[in-house]
Amino acid sequence: xxxxxxxxxxxxxxxxxxxxxxxxxxxxxxxxxxxxxxxxxxxxxxxxxxxxxxxxxxxxxxxxxxxxxxxxxxxxxxxxxxxxxxxxxxxxxxxxxxxxxxxxxxxxxxxxxxxxxxxxxxxxxxxxxxxxxxxxxxxxxxxxxxxxxxxxxxxxxxxxxxxxxxxxxxxxxxxxxxxxxxxxxxxxxxxxxxxxxxxxxxxxxxxxxxxxxxxxxxxxxxxxxxxxxxxxxxxxxxxxxxxxxxxxxxx
Amino acid sequence: xxxxxxxxxxxxxxxxxxxxxxxxxxxxxxxxxxxxxxxxxxxxxxxxxxxxxxxxxxxxxxxxxxxxxxxxxxxxxxxxxxxxxxxxxxxxxxxxxxxxxxxxxxxxxxxxxxxxxxxxxxxxxxxxxxxxxxxxxxxxxxxxxxxxxxxxxxxxxxxxxxxxxxxxxxxxxxxxxxxx
Numbered sequence: 001x002x003x004x005x006x007x008x009x010x011x012x013x014x015x016x017x018x019x020x021x022x023x024x025x026x027x028x029x030x031x032x033x034x035x036x037x038x039x040x041x042x043x044x045x046x047x048x049x050x051x052x053x054x055x056x057x058x059x060x061x062x063x064x065x066x067x068x069x070x071x072x073x074x075x076x077x078x079x080x081x082x083x084x085x086x087x088x089x090x091x092x093x094x095x096x097x098x099x100x101x102x103x104x105x106x107x108x109x110x111x112x113x114x115x116x117x118x119x120x121x122x123x124x125x126x127x128x129x130x131x132x133x134x135x136x137x138x139x140x141x142x143x144x145x146x147x148x149x150x151x152x153x154x155x156x157x158x159x160x161x162x163x164x165x166x167x168x169x170x171x172x173x174x175x176x177x178x179x180x181x182x183x184x185x186x187x188x189x190x191x192x193x194x195x196x197x198x199x200x201x202x203x204x205x206x207x208x209x210x211x212x213x214x215x216x217x218x219x220x221x222x223x224x225x226x227x228x229x230x231x232x233x234x235x236x237x238x239x240x241x242x243x244x245x246x247x248x249x250x251x
Numbered sequence: 252x253x254x255x256x257x258x259x260x261x262x263x264x265x266x267x268x269x270x271x272x273x274x275x276x277x278x279x280x281x282x283x284x285x286x287x288x289x290x291x292x293x294x295x296x297x298x299x300x301x302x303x304x305x306x307x308x309x310x311x312x313x314x315x316x317x318x319x320x321x322x323x324x325x326x327x328x329x330x331x332x333x334x335x336x337x338x339x340x341x342x343x344x345x346x347x348x349x350x351x352x353x354x355x356x357x358x359x360x361x362x363x364x365x366x367x368x369x370x371x372x373x374x375x376x377x378x379x380x381x382x383x384x385x386x387x388x389x390x391x392x393x394x395x396x397x398x399x400x401x402x403x404x405x406x407x408x409x410x411x412x413x414x415x416x417x418x419x420x421x422x423x424x425x426x427x428x429x430x431x
Contacts, residue, residue, distance in 0.1 A: 055324070064357050065326035067253040074269055102279050114253070116270030144275040155272055156293055238387070 006216065007243050008168035009034055010224060011187050012128065014216030015166045016082075017041035019126055020050060024079040027053040027069055027122075029113075033232065033239035034128050034166075035082035040228040045220060053078075057235040070114055073121045076159055081122035083115050084129055087141040090180045090201035092148020092162035094119070094127065095141035102143060112145030119146035120155060124163035132167040134200040148174060170195050171215075178204060185213040253326060258300035259333030267295040306334035309374045310359070311382075313341035317361030318350040322380060331363040338366045340373040342382060355380065370417050372426045383428045 016038025020026055024047070028035045036054045043050040053069060054060050062068050072078050085094030086109060096112045098105035119125050125148070129136055148162030162174040165181055173184040183203040186195055192210045196203060216224070225244065232240040233247060241247075258266035267286065272294065277283055286297045308327040313319040319339045321327045331337040339359075344367070352358045372379075376389040396406035414420035 058355070061355070062323070064323045065253075065329060067257065067326060067329060070253060097275075102275070112274075112276075114270075116274050116276065117268065118270075120270050144273075146270065147273045150273070152273060154294065157269060157295075 006221070008187075009037075009130075009243055010221070011214070011216055012166050012168060013037040013041055013224060013228075014214075014220050015171050015187075016126060016128065017045065017047075017220070018215050019164055019166075019171075020047055020080060022047035023049045023051075024123075025051040025053070025077060026080040027073070027078050028055055028082050029118075030055055032082050032084070032128070033236040034130075035126070036235055037224070037228055037232050037239075040231045041220060041224050044223050044227050054235060057231065066114065070117060073114075073118050076121070076123070078118075078121070079123040080163075081118050081125050083119060083125055083127055083146070085127070085136075085141070085145070087136060087138050087143075088127060088129070088165065088181075089138050089141045091151065092127070092165075092174055092181055093141050093144045094146050094148075095143045096145045097143045099142055116146040119148065119161065120150075120158045121160070123160045125161060126163055127165040129165070129167045132169040132195070133198050137199040137201060139201045149176070149179070151179065169198065171213075172203065175204070180204065183208075183210050185211045188212055188214045252298070252301065253329065255298050255301035256326070256329045256333040258298070259302040260329065262302075263300055265297040265299055267297050269295070271296040301333060303330070303334040304336065306330045306337045308337065308339050309379065310339045310341045311353075311356055311379070312343045312345050312350060313339055313364070313367040313369075314345055314347040314350050314361075315367070316347055317364035317367055318347060319359050319361075319364055319367065320350055320352045320356045321359055323352075323355050323357045324380075328357055328359045328363075331359050336365045337363055338368060339364050340368045340370050342371050342373065342379060344369045372421050372428070373417070375421065375424060375426055383426075386424065386426075389424055 012034050016035055020039065020042040026039050028039060039052050039054060043052060053062065083094055085096050086099060087095035094115065096109055096115060099107040150158045165172040169190045170186040171184045172181045175182045183195055183205050186192055192205055196205060229240060229244050254266050254268050271283060282299055284297050285294050287294050308321060308331060310319040310321040319341060350358065376386040376393065378385040393406060396402045410420065410423060414423055
């Protein structure tokens with residue numbers, strides 16, 4: 001590797017790839033470059049029979065529109081989906097709408113789109129974030145677009161929910177018995193204390209051994225910067241340029 | 252909301268949806284109601300149909316009768332079918348037997364289309380996949396201009412009000428296709 005400097009997003013891509021199992025049907029929505037790359041990496045390494053529905057990938061052919069994907073999810077035909085949010089709380093609820101009071105927000109975003117349904121109807125959902133700080137990981141979100149699990153028992157039709165949260169610092173997991181997000185492992189060069197400090201809720205690290213894991217092996221990195229990068233230049237050209245530079249420089 | 256459009260397509264009074272029941276949408280959206288499934292007794296959120304008076308969609312090709320092809324990654328056919336009136340802005344005008352969907356395209360029958368407007372490059376500054384990309388520099392300039400009233404007015408004047416017609420606009424923004 002001429003460039004061993006690993007971009008935090010590359011580590012996240014590796015972590016996401018490891019969470020996907022061979023044979024699953026995995027879909028990504030809009031503005032989800034890191035999950036898309038994670039899906040490609042998984043398919044090109046340990047999960048060749050992964051079935052990918054990557055929004056923006058020219059080789060992904062659905063018949064028509066997002067309603068088709070939504071229908072698949074509602075029928076239980078999407079094993080894994082990805083979401084993000086401007087706030088995520090301890091229970092795994094996500095906020096994609098506003099910061100502050102809904103009527104007088106300090107920031108208003110495009111909104112939740114299909115997140116409420118997809119979080120409930122996909123087999124499991126992996127959350128990904130571009131940051132890891134206390135503004136993002138809050139005790140309680142200002143607005144709940146979608147919930148990570150059926151806390152109150154009012155949605156018996158619910159199929160799945162939160163499985164993991166992948167951030168630039170670590171991978172967190174949803175613990176069903178504790179009904180909360182807990183720290184799973186940290187990336188190389190990151191301390192547990194650093195994660196705890198940057199998370200606005202308790203991650204149940206007390207008394208648990210939290211390992212440091214590099215989810216990106218040498219071969220993973222080569223595949224990521226090779227065929228995965230080539231796919232990403234088609235599906236997410238801006239993201240690819242940000243991570244790997246202009247095309248001519250890296251090929 | 253796609254199911255709202257689906258209800259609109261079929262002129263249904265409402266449609267049940269998954270999700271929303273345990274969300275804050277119920278606090279801010281009085282039009283979302285909860286209804287018991289008469290078959291199972293399970294409660295669902297129901298939403299009203301969405302039937303826009305007008306839809307304007309960007310399509311790839313169309314004929315003089317109103318048949319069009321449009322991108323399959325979008326929900327334009329659903330939108331056209333749910334709306335009372337639909338205007339299709341098309342990249343090319345072709346003969347009716349040439350309105351054939353290509354890769355990543357779908358056909359929308361003329362019965363759903365009320366007007367076809369020929370405007371090559373009509374999606375600018377967004378892109379039309381396969382024909383031209385998003386004009387990222389123009390989008391960035393727009394975002395900057397939209398930050399305050401005076402710069403926004405200047406943008407409006409330069410790009411919207413000053414150009415004589417669509418062709419003039421494309422010249423002004425330096426529009427380029429992917430060599431097609």
